[in-house]
Amino acid sequence: MARLLFRLGNVPEEEAEEVRALLDARGFDTYETRAGFWGLGVAAIWLRDETQFDAAREVLDAYQQGLAERVRRERDDLAERGEAPTLWTRLRHHPIRLLMVAVAVAVILALTLLPFLWLIE
Template sequence: MATLLFRLDNVPEEEADEVRRLLEQHGFDTFESRAGFWGLGVAAIWLRDKGDYEAAREALDTYQQGLAERVREERDALAERGEAPTLRRRLRHHPVRVLLVVLALSGVLTLTLLPFLGLIN
């Protein structure tokens, strides 16, 4: 029976390709399912042999720890160079976009709270 190994929801294609290569290099028999047009299915990588689950999970966990470390190092390097994304930097580079987001959030908040403000009186 197939066992769910790795969900592909909101996973960048580059990372999904790395996971596919990793599983292929270790010789795991896998297949993929897609979420489908309406998104009702499960987009995931499945392991065909349940007996390989522990070894596959260990390989995947090792990969994900390495990925987390690599991303942390990249983020720290950006912060050291002063290039890390911050609210101030976004406001400076995209003032119209930030203003539109703030206006949209204000509108949603107003529409959400308006019925409750009417109950105060």
Template sequence: MAHLLFRLRHVTDEEALEVRRLLDERGFDVYETQAGFFRLGVDAIWLRDSSQREAAEAALAEYQQARRQREREAFEQARARGEAPTLWRRFLAHPLQVVLTIVAVLLVALLTLLPFLGLNAL
């Protein structure tokens, strides 16, 4: 029976390619599914042979640990150079998007709290 090995939703193309390459290099029998037009399915990589499950999960865990370490080091280097992403840098790069996002958050908060603010009048 097939086993869900790796979900592809919210994964960058680079990471998905690296995972595909890793699984292919290690010789795991996998296939992919797409969520489809209405997003009712699952974007994922599935393992066909359940007997390979432990080895495949161990390989993915090793890969994810190495990727986490690599990304952490890249972030620390960017922070040391003063290039790490911050809210201020995002605002300078996309001021309209940041302002509209803040307005939307405030509007949702106001609409959520409005019924409770009206209880004081009773």
């Protein structure tokens, strides 16, 4: 019976390609499912042979640990050079998005707190 190995939801296409290539290079028999038009399915990579699950999981865990270290190094390098994204650089590059988020937070706070404020009066 097939076993879920790697969910592809919210995974960048570059990372998904690396995972596919890694599993293929190691000889694991996998297949892929998509979430579908409405997003009701599971976008994932499945392992056909359940007996290979532990070995495949070890390979993926090692890959993800290496990926985390690589991303951490890249972030640290950006911070050293002063190019790491900050709140102010994001505000400067995406002012409308930040304004919309602030409005959404204010609306949610108002809807949450108004019933309690009416009880005080």
